[in-house]
Amino acid sequence: MSFLTLQAIRKRYGATMALDGIDLGVERGSRTAIVGPSGSGKTTLLRIIAGSDTPDSGRLMLGGETLADGASSVPAYRRGIGIVAQDGALFPHLSIAENIGFGLPRRDSGRDARIRELMAMVELDPALLRRRPDQLSGGQQQRVALARALAPRPRLVLLDEPFSALDTALRASTRKAVSDLLSAAGVTTILVTHDQAEALSFADQVAVMRQGKLLQVGSPRELYLRPSDPMVASFLGDAIIIPAEMADGWARCALGIVRVGDQQPVSPAMIMLRPEQIGLMPAEPLTQPATEQDVFARVVETDFGGALCTITLEVERGASTAKIPGEAPATTRFSLPRAPMETPEPGTLMRLIINGPGHILPNAVATTSSLPPIR
Amino acid sequence: MHGSVETIRPDGTPILLRVRPWSRRPAPPWMAILAVLVSAASLLPLGFVIGVTIQTGWATASAMIFRPRVGELMVNTVLLVIATVPISAVLATALAWLTERTDLPAARLWSWLAVAPLAVPAFVQSYAWISLIPSLHGLGAGVLISVLAYFPFLYLPISAAMRRLDPGLEDAAASLGHSPARVFFRIVLPQLRLAILGGALLVALHLLAEYGLYAMIRFDTFTTAIVEQFQSTFNGPAANMLAGVLVMCCLLLLTLEAGLRGRERYARVGSGAAMRARPLRLGRAAWPCLLLPLLVAFLSLGVPALTLARWLIAGGAEIWDLGSIGLALGQTLFLALAGAALATMAAIPMAWLSIRRPGRLQRLLEGCNYIVGSLPGVVVALALVTITVRVALPLYQTLFTILVAYALMFLPRALISLRASMAQAPVELEQAAASLGRRPIHVLWSVTMRLAAPGAAASMALVSLGVFNELTATQMLAPNGTRTLAMAFWSLSGEIDYAAAAPYALIMVLFSMPLTWLLYVQSRRSAGR
Amino acid sequence: MKLSLPLLASVATFALGLIAAPVAANxxxxxxxxxxxxxxxxxxxxxxxxxxxxxxxxxxxxxxxxxxxxxxxxxxxxxxxxxxxxxxxxxxxxxxxxxxxxxxxxxxxxxxxxxxxxxxxxxxxxxxxRSTVFAYDKTKLSEDQLPKSLLDLADPSWKGRWAASPGGADFQAIVAALLELKGEEATAAWLKAMKENFTAYKGNSTAMKAVNAGQIEGAVIYHYYWFGDQAKTGENSKNVALHYFRNQDPGAFxxxxxxxxxxxxxxxxxxxxxxxxxxxxxxxxxxxxxxxxxxxxxxxxxxxxxxxPLADLQAPKVEPSTLDSKKVTDLMTAAGIL
Known part of the structure; x- marks a missing residue:
């Protein structure tokens, strides 16, 4: 059994099913990210773990202790679970020192030392201790919030979109600092975010959530490369999802013939390619003679965006086009990110080179109408 | 550059307005001049107190001030304040918590019922109680009726502050191992401090200023003693000196509140949108919890309703002397609207200055208005009587003087709504209008005032409510032949013709209801709901 | 300076209002x-x-x-x-x-x-x-227990037992008569004792009502409050009887x-x-x-x-023009009653 175990947690608000049978295990000392679009129920899940809310049904256990079983629930203040909220939720009427020391016993002789230790841990100047929260920058506030949450040495720390209120530049550095700090402290952590990059870079385990359900749980690499369905695939990054015909561990699709792993082929299937898998070569002059399997696409539009530009291509001559029975093949357009110096002029014909295997989406039904827009 | 103006609403809600000074150009002098003139006029009552003390001479003044009777009044007044304010604060906080933070059944109804007592003038509340329990008198009765009449002044800002509280703070505190009770005292209560202080100040100032409530239950305060002296000697030195002491008490309260308030602003830290708190489930505790709002509503609204009904039934058709009642209603409405119009107009320059040209001058002027607005009506009236009799006799006992008194007394009320809505008229529009070749005065009229019109209407409503139920200043200053609803009610109930007084009380309550509703809606809106 | 019509109109109305108001009032x-x-x-x-x-x-x-x-x-x-x-x-x-x-x-x-x-x-x-009376609670006081003179009410035995409305002109007129009849020193002493003994009500009606309700045994008021109430419902005077001091007593004023x-x-x-x-x-x-x-x-x-009948009241002779209200309020203020 995991350190933190959630079993069939359900929660309903009026007509909305906020959580619809959540099962999740979190190992001791690990970092888990729950990622999903807003309204997916991830904050509700966090509140139920923290004890700010009670589930309608299901079990929640931490370190072998049952925290919630149906409506009977251990109150938040007896759970020993720390929270860092989106905006830090620092107590505006207390100084930084009082904020950090809030969860420490008042008469504890080691209290001041602990506060200073925590300030050092989150790399803040002890001179800030006497200030008020509104005199600190957003990044500093988040660090104080973290120090405050860690002060009573919680068994579990919950981070509720703690970086989303920060500027882009500050966000990455704060995230890195927090991540390093938490792994150094060995605290079990759950991060809730709607930012997939944040989730993937932060966690050992990522859970993708949508409409009150966990769609897939796994390591970041697994989820990114082997998503279980189009939603997970496109949520975690740009994805090209197209129908393909399967044969002998190869998939034949509009972009060419792609190796697929040892997945059981069901034909036709939907396969996913990440844009970064697709290389482009100018079609002329031909460095290699074109084979039947080569696929050519013409650049129809380029969008200059600084470091990353987007080019849109339209397949002109595919090796083969997987057809959905009964439907006419659609023109296949897709977009790729490219560095500015590698951006060809519109009208240029390019040859496509696909690196690495494609991934068959097991939970996708291969109909064109189910295709997410190819990007 | 961002400046911020911190202030409290008439209901005591602290509001924070983010204001962007338009430019570094000096204010149009005519606006500043108007504002200075209004403020100078508003200092008349203070000048009067000082002037009259000097004129009386220290020997007489000290004999009038340092006498046992003043000591008695001081003890009464202090006891009244220190008993009523904390009880009201606890009651208001409990009600606000139940209506805002729990799933109390019919919470919106109870919330409205906790504001509705403002529609019952304090002296009508007193009348209701004294005719229910004739032996009611003294400090205990004073505290009971004062709490019932004035606790909404605390309920309004506290409930608004509770709605604005970030539940994330409470969750964070709970996650740090603090029980709900400790979270309430260490996190919730400190954040309500400004609201409680603002409301407490308002209640305390009302306690100092109220006459009718205490006269009915034979509880002597400075204000009742001043009125009694006035009735015996007109503006004799004893009345004036008592007024001086009363002014000192008011200034003391203002200083005390400012000191306790400190320089802190409990702005929400962080930029994320505050989450709405999920109401606490009361479960089986809901029914006992319902007893509190039920009891308060019964005492503060049920008792007046029952008493009024009883006298209206006992009086029958006989007490509806429509001629007199209609005349009184007409006069009252006229005074209320005219007073509101004057107060609102007088507030325009100040409001504009504080939004568009905040600075030292504006703060000074605003301070003056605020102080005078917190002086009891009896002091303002006494000052205007003395000044007009001695210096400006043609203005004495004219409509003009009584309207000026209303404007002075209710200027802060008018200022606050007006300022809040002017702040919402974006300066960019003024700039755009100016760039299209409009003159400043024209811009003010055609852009700012048009956009601020709802706020101006709200200020007028608030001032009207004040004037509508005003008794002491009206009695002392009104032109010959004036008989407002409050005056008629007072004179009839003074002769213990409680039945004949009932229609007047009923009309005052009925007309105050919509205005109180407006106040309630405004406070909810200010809290984002 | 170009001014808009509505602005001009409103300023003009305001100004006119300021001027017109005193005129209208007069x-x-x-x-x-x-x-x-x-x-x-x-x-x-x-x-x-x-x-x-x-x-x-x-x-x-x-x-x-x-x-x-x-x-x-x-x-x-x-x-x-x-x-x-x-x-x-x-x-x-x-x-x-x-x-x-x-x-x-x-x-x-x-x-x-x-x-x-x-x-x-x-x-x-x-x-x-109007005649001064001692309105008393007839359920509590019998006729022989009534004060013989207004001055008796200064006696410590009357402490906490009688009421008056000292802020009203009625009572102040009675004090003025006392001052006229007995002199300043006696009046000041009587007021000082009164401060100890009496309970203050606002208005004679209220004082009589308190007597009727049994809150206090008697009150120094004028006669017509009782008759007025009796003519209406008697609700506030049914337990009250009037005692006329007579004998040219200050209380018969x-x-x-x-x-x-x-x-x-x-x-x-x-x-x-x-x-x-x-x-x-x-x-x-x-x-x-x-x-x-x-x-x-x-x-x-x-x-x-x-x-x-007026003739039966045996009122003391007091020249009305000599009654001194200023002196009375000063004395009452000094006694701490006002």
Missing amino acids: AQSADGIVVYNAQHESLTQAWADAFTAETGIKVTLRNGSDTELGNQIVQEGAASSADVFLTENSPAMALVDAAGLFAPLDAATLAQVPDNFRPADGKWTGIAA VSISGGGVLASSKHPEEAQAFVKWIAGKGGQDILKTGTSFEYAVGKGADSNPKLV
Whole structure:
């Protein structure tokens, strides 16, 4: 059994099913990210773990202790679970020192030392201790919030979109600092975010959530490369999802013939390619003679965006086009990110080179109408 | 550059307005001049107190001030304040918590019922109680009726502050191992401090200023003693000196509140949108919890309703002397609207200055208005009587003087709504209008005032409510032949013709209801709901 | 400077309003007379209505209490808007008279009222009278337990047992009579004892109501509150009986309500007519038949038959013009009662 175990947690608000049978295990000392679009129920899940809310049904256990079983629930203040909220939720009427020391016993002789230790841990100047929260920058506030949450040495720390209120530049550095700090402290952590990059870079385990359900749980690499369905695939990054015909561990699709792993082929299937898998070569002059399997696409539009530009291509001559029975093949357009110096002029014909295997989406039904827009 | 103006609403809600000074150009002098003139006029009552003390001479003044009777009044007044304010604060906080933070059944109804007592003038509340329990008198009765009449002044800002509280703070505190009770005292209560202080100040100032409530239950305060002296000697030195002491008490309260308030602003830290708190489930505790709002509503609204009904039934058709009642209603409405119009107009320059040209001058002027607005009506009236009799006799006992008194007394009320809505008229529009070749005065009229019109209407409503139920200043200053609803009610109930007084009380309550509703809606809106 | 029409209009209205307001306020006195009325509003209103019906002269009332309005007239001096001043008691009349602000009354007016109900100088006249009484709770006090004299109420045995309305002109008139009859020293001593013994109520009605409700044993008030209540429902007086002190005691003081015409009146004829009318048959009849239950004072005028006849009251002789309201409020203020 995991350190933190959630079993069939359900929660309903009026007509909305906020959580619809959540099962999740979190190992001791690990970092888990729950990622999903807003309204997916991830904050509700966090509140139920923290004890700010009670589930309608299901079990929640931490370190072998049952925290919630149906409506009977251990109150938040007896759970020993720390929270860092989106905006830090620092107590505006207390100084930084009082904020950090809030969860420490008042008469504890080691209290001041602990506060200073925590300030050092989150790399803040002890001179800030006497200030008020509104005199600190957003990044500093988040660090104080973290120090405050860690002060009573919680068994579990919950981070509720703690970086989303920060500027882009500050966000990455704060995230890195927090991540390093938490792994150094060995605290079990759950991060809730709607930012997939944040989730993937932060966690050992990522859970993708949508409409009150966990769609897939796994390591970041697994989820990114082997998503279980189009939603997970496109949520975690740009994805090209197209129908393909399967044969002998190869998939034949509009972009060419792609190796697929040892997945059981069901034909036709939907396969996913990440844009970064697709290389482009100018079609002329031909460095290699074109084979039947080569696929050519013409650049129809380029969008200059600084470091990353987007080019849109339209397949002109595919090796083969997987057809959905009964439907006419659609023109296949897709977009790729490219560095500015590698951006060809519109009208240029390019040859496509696909690196690495494609991934068959097991939970996708291969109909064109189910295709997410190819990007 | 961002400046911020911190202030409290008439209901005591602290509001924070983010204001962007338009430019570094000096204010149009005519606006500043108007504002200075209004403020100078508003200092008349203070000048009067000082002037009259000097004129009386220290020997007489000290004999009038340092006498046992003043000591008695001081003890009464202090006891009244220190008993009523904390009880009201606890009651208001409990009600606000139940209506805002729990799933109390019919919470919106109870919330409205906790504001509705403002529609019952304090002296009508007193009348209701004294005719229910004739032996009611003294400090205990004073505290009971004062709490019932004035606790909404605390309920309004506290409930608004509770709605604005970030539940994330409470969750964070709970996650740090603090029980709900400790979270309430260490996190919730400190954040309500400004609201409680603002409301407490308002209640305390009302306690100092109220006459009718205490006269009915034979509880002597400075204000009742001043009125009694006035009735015996007109503006004799004893009345004036008592007024001086009363002014000192008011200034003391203002200083005390400012000191306790400190320089802190409990702005929400962080930029994320505050989450709405999920109401606490009361479960089986809901029914006992319902007893509190039920009891308060019964005492503060049920008792007046029952008493009024009883006298209206006992009086029958006989007490509806429509001629007199209609005349009184007409006069009252006229005074209320005219007073509101004057107060609102007088507030325009100040409001504009504080939004568009905040600075030292504006703060000074605003301070003056605020102080005078917190002086009891009896002091303002006494000052205007003395000044007009001695210096400006043609203005004495004219409509003009009584309207000026209303404007002075209710200027802060008018200022606050007006300022809040002017702040919402974006300066960019003024700039755009100016760039299209409009003159400043024209811009003010055609852009700012048009956009601020709802706020101006709200200020007028608030001032009207004040004037509508005003008794002491009206009695002392009104032109010959004036008989407002409050005056008629007072004179009839003074002769213990409680039945004949009932229609007047009923009309005052009925007309105050919509205005109180407006106040309630405004406070909810200010809290984002 | 280019100004918009609405702005101009509003500024103009405002300015006009400022100018017009005082004018408008004074306009009401342009036709008819202004009466500063300290008598019961209902009584004066009845007088004014009947007078207006008879003569067509409009009457505007400004209501207040005796000394408040008296002092006000003195402060206003010649600029007072008052044409007529009516009081419940004499001291305020004496106050205005002493300031020389009354015009002599028409001889015809004075001729309607006996000498003992008006001052010798003829500047004002009595229009009604009221007797001091000790209104007591008949369920608690028997006749032999009643005070023999007003002065007895200073005795420590009366501590906490009696009430008065010290802020009212009525009680202050009684004190003025005491001052006139017994001198300053005795009065100051009596007031000092009173401060210890009495309970203050606002208004005589309230004091009587308290007696009726058993909150206090007795109250020093005027007689007509009891009769007025009895004529209505008796709800506030059913347990109350009246004790007349008689024997020329200060407590048997009969207070004279006065009426006078201001020398500054801009409508002296109408004002004189009004006072004459009140002191005459029309006004005095209203006292007899109305609900005020005050004594009529006109020659040959009868009071309400329910009242104890004036002649039986054995009131002390007090010259109304000598009653000193200023001294009384000073003494009461010094005693800590005000």
